[in-house]
Each structure stands twice: as C-alpha cells, then as structure tokens.
Amino acid sequence: MRRTFIAAFALALLAAGLSSAARADDEGSLRFEKTVPFQRDHLINLGAKVGPVKISQVTFATGGGGGGGIGDTIRARVHGGDTDTLTNLTASFDSENPKDQEWVVTYTLELLDANGKLIDRFSKKESFEGEADVVKVERSILTYVVPMVAKVRIKLEAALD
Numbered sequence: 001m002r003r004t005f006i007a008a009f010a011l012a013l014l015a016a017g018l019s020s021a022a023r024a025d026d027e028g029s030l031r032f033e034k035t036v037p038f039q040r041d042h043l044i045n046l047g048a049k050v051g052p053v054k055i056s057q058v059t060f061a062t063g064g065g066g067g068g069g070i071g072d073t074i075r076a077r078v079h080g081g082d083t084d085t086l087t088n089l090t091a092s093f094d095s096e097n098p099k100d101q102e103w104v105v106t107y108t109l110e111l112l113d114a115n116g117k118l119i120d121r122f123s124k125k126e127s128f129e130g131e132a133d134v135v136k137v138e139r140s141i142l143t144y145v146v147p148m149v150a151k152v153r154i155k156l157e158a159a160l161d
Contacts, residue, residue, distance in 0.1 A: 033154065038149045046093075050105055050158035051160070052097055058154065060091055062146055087143045088141075099130060104128075107156060
C-alpha cells in the first residue's frame with residue numbers, strides 16, 4: 001500500500017513537471033542574450049522571444065546632450081564637466097506581447113569595448129499585456145566614451161506579473 005502511494009505521488013509530481021515544461025515551451029524561453037555591433041541609426045535584427053513577448057529588432061541612437069535633468073547635473077559635477085560633455089545613448093526595442101496576460105521584460109544592456117571589456121551597464125523594466133510598443137532604454141554617458149563602444153551585449157528576461 002505504501003509503495004502504491006509513493007508511486008502515485010511520484011507520478012503526480014512527474015505530471016506536474018511535464019505540464020510546467022509544456023507551458024514553458026508554449027511561452028518560449030524566459031531569457032535571451034545576444035551581443036551585437038554598436039551601430040547607430042541602423043536596425044539590428046534580434047529575433048528574440050522571452051515568454052510570449054517578441055523583441056524583433058533594436059536601434060541605437062546618440063545625441064541630445066545630457067538632458068539637463070538634476071541627475072545629469074550631478075553626474076556632470078562628479079565627472080568634472082558640464083552637461084555639454086554628456087550625451088544620451090538610446091536603445092529602441094520593437095516589442096510585442098500578443099497574450100492577454102501581463103508580462104514584465106527586463107532589458108539589460110552592457111556596453112563593451114573592442115576587447116569585450118565592460119564600459120557601462122544599464123537596464124529598464126517594461127510590462128506588456130496584449131500590446132506592441134517601442135521600448136526606449138536610455139542612459140546619459142560621457143560623450144568621449146561613445147567612440148569606445150564597439151559592441152552591446154543585450155540581455156532580456158521575462159516574468160509573468
């Protein structure tokens with residue numbers, strides 16, 4: 001009798017695990033990572049899917065000075081310059097969640113030099129529920145650093161909200 005109970009319990013656990021695995025397959029992987037060249041004003045195909053959220057492409061742009069906000073003023077003082085020495089780096093991600101469930105995607109960007117060394121890292125969370133949107137992830141950086149950026153490691157992670 002005890003063996004029958006243990007076998008039934010093990011079978012129930014296995015069935016629960018299989019249904020979770022099937023759901024993960026239906027939703028896609030919850031993580032995506034890709035390193036792309038840093039090219040401004042150029043569409044870069046990602047073909048990413050995290051959960052049900054599809055992120056088809058990204059575009060990088062720079063400009064706009066430091067934005068003039070208080071954070072930029074503080075950052076400029078720390079770096080010993082004024083807001084003219086800062087520029088905005090913007091990554092625009094074409095994103096879409098066709099499902100009616102709300103999913104939160106974390107967009108993490110790592111700026112790398114030609115040798116693959118980390119220059120800077122920044123991220124943003126965005127939630128989607130049955131919609132498409134262009135997600136803009138922005139960072140103010142020192143203008144002289146921009147030419148040092150050769151590649152961008154993009155990490156995407158989704159979670160059901």
